[in-house]
Amino acid sequence: MKIQDTLSNSEQVLDISKKVKIYLCGVTVYDESHIGHARTIIVFDVLRKYLEKKGVEIEFIQNFTDVDDKIINRAQKENTTAAMISTRYIENYFKDFDGLNVKRATNYPKATEHIEDIIKFIEKLIEKQVAYTTKNGVYFSISKFPEYGKLSKKKIDELQSGARIEVDESKKDPLDFAVWKFSDVEPVWDSPWGEGRPGWHIECSAMSIKYLGENFDIHGGGRDLIFPHHENEIAQSESCTGVSFAKIWMHVGMVTINGEKMSKSLGNIKSIKHVLENWGPNIIRLFCLSGHYSKPIDYSDELLKENLTKWRQAETCYYELIHVISENHEEINPVIEKISIEFDSALDSDFNTHLALSAFFQLVKEANRLVADEKLGKEDAKIIKTEFERMMEILGLIIPKITEKEKQEIDDLIKNREKFRKEKQFEDADKIREKLNEMNIELIDHKGKTIWMKKENIKAEN
Numbered sequence: 001m002k003i004q005d006t007l008s009n010s011e012q013v014l015d016i017s018k019k020v021k022i023y024l025c026g027v028t029v030y031d032e033s034h035i036g037h038a039r040t041i042i043v044f045d046v047l048r049k050y051l052e053k054k055g056v057e058i059e060f061i062q063n064f065t066d067v068d069d070k071i072i073n074r075a076q077k078e079n080t081t082a083a084m085i086s087t088r089y090i091e092n093y094f095k096d097f098d099g100l101n102v103k104r105a106t107n108y109p110k111a112t113e114h115i116e117d118i119i120k121f122i123e124k125l126i127e128k129q130v131a132y133t134t135k136n137g138v139y140f141s142i143s144k145f146p147e148y149g150k151l152s153k154k155k156i157d158e159l160q161s162g163a164r165i166e167v168d169e170s171k172k173d174p175l176d177f178a179v180w181k182f183s184d185v186e187p188v189w190d191s192p193w194g195e196g197r198p199g200w201h202i203e204c205s206a207m208s209i210k211y212l213g214e215n216f217d218i219h220g221g222g223r224d225l226i227f228p229h230h231e232n233e234i235a236q237s238e239s240c241t242g243v244s245f246a247k248i249w250m251h252v253g254m255v256t257i258n259g260e261k262m263s264k265s266l267g268n269i270k271s272i273k274h275v276l277e278n279w280g281p282n283i284i285r286l287f288c289l290s291g292h293y294s295k296p297i298d299y300s301d302e303l304l305k306e307n308l309t310k311w312r313q314a315e316t317c318y319y320e321l322i323h324v325i326s327e328n329h330e331e332i333n334p335v336i337e338k339i340s341i342e343f344d345s346a347l348d349s350d351f352n353t354h355l356a357l358s359a360f361f362q363l364v365k366e367a368n369r370l371v372a373d374e375k376l377g378k379e380d381a382k383i384i385k386t387e388f389e390r391m392m393e394i395l396g397l398i399i400p401k402i403t404e405k406e407k408q409e410i411d412d413l414i415k416n417r418e419k420f421r422k423e424k425q426f427e428d429a430d431k432i433r434e435k436l437n438e439m440n441i442e443l444i445d446h447k448g449k450t451i452w453m454k455k456e457n458i459k460a461e462n
Contacts, residue, residue, distance in 0.1 A: 001348045006249040007151050019057040023208040025221035028065040029089035030074045032271040033096050039288040040222045040252040045102045050347050050394045061211045062105040066112050067197050082187050096272040100281045101396045111203040115189045118198045121206040122179050130239040133193050134170040138180035145235040152227035177232050201232040219246035253296040278460040282397050283307050289353035317364040318399050319453035320371045321385040328377035339363045360391045400456055
């Protein structure tokens with residue numbers, strides 16, 4: 001499997017002969033998670049599910065930044081504590097992403113639970129004379145790391161000439177960044193240099209190395225984190241350990257709204273709670289996977305409606321497959337095998353979920369075509385259903401489940417409807433169809449039989 005590495009700007013081979021270790025920069029928990037967060041996390045969720053389906057063991061670490069100026073400002077505004085704010089939004093995070101069918105990480109380390117690790121990390125940086133103390137905190141000296149800018153491809157002299165005037169004039173260089181900030185505003189911790197709290201970048205270095213080691217397989221996040229966050233992580237981590245930090249840097253493109261960047265000032269941020277309530281998890285996942293992960297993607301109702309249309313075809317396909325009773329037989333193995341290879345090849349080649357989705361919907365189209373031509377038999381349906389379910393599992397898509405009790409109730413209603421139709425009691429038959437519609441059950445009339453499917457209830461469609 002090959003993945004585009006931001007650092008080398010080339011495709012790198014991911015070694016899947018052993019356990020794969022992945023660190024994903026998580027959210028700063030001061031507000032609701034939004035569709036931009038969803039895209040990054042869903043992309044990595046599918047990567048993980050694909051590798052696990054191949055039998056690869058995965059160690060997946062995703063942090064929570066639970067100490068930050070934004071959290072403290074929010075707490076002051078609401079007259080509460082930073083801990084209360086971060087706890088609230090961590091709880092909301094899990095509701096959102098469980099709702100999006102995202103598999104939970106192996107571990108979710110929090111910055112506040114790793115202060116000792118962070119302090120030890122900073123001590124090593126000071127010991128190696130790449131960090132220094134000022135009146136406002138401890139700073140990393142970028143001049144001590146000659147490769148600074150190698151991830152973002154930014155040149156230090158250009159960054160310096162464009163740097164804004166810093167509050168801390170005692171810094172040796174305007175680009176030097178804080179690894180420890182002195183403060184008397186809660187939350188604060190004691191340190192060898194003074195009371196305060198860690199800088200943003202240091203927490204990810206300390207926690208990723210603690211859980212995954214000094215050189216792990218993939219470090220991921222949104223493209224907006226390349227500079228300065230990931231650039232600074234590389235500088236301080238490699239200065240501390242003396243070895244290269246991550247083998248592959250994988251960055252996910254931004255989500256724009258009608259061509260504009262999401263921002264509070266524009267009032268165009270789409271929270272996960274909002275999009276889940278209106279579109280449901282499957283449509284959101286299809287949207288987030290519909291373009292190449294590294295490129296921006298534009299959120300619009302039109303694109304979501306397109307994905308809804310495709311999802312309805314997938315639902316129809318699934319229910320057609322489980323209702324097949326015919327003994328017909330077509331030589332479908334070569335076609336299904338070809339589609340399956342296309343799906344895997346797309347993901348193996350820089351994780352192209354756009355092409356993988358094309359293969360998935362080709363499978364759906366092929367199954368629906370065989371049904372329409374009345375050529376699909378039970379044995380062929382089993383073959384297609386196995387591959388359909390494998391792809392669905394990797395993509396994290398879920399057909400709503402039906403209990404045996406519900407199934408029996410639906411079957412009885414359909415039998416009664418058929419009886420009323422034969423007796424030409426069409427009004428009574430229509431009433432049953434209306435009741436089934438209320439249950440999100442759609443009837444599909446075939447020659448000589450009627451099958452049913454349970455449609456996912458999409459609020460935006462109603």
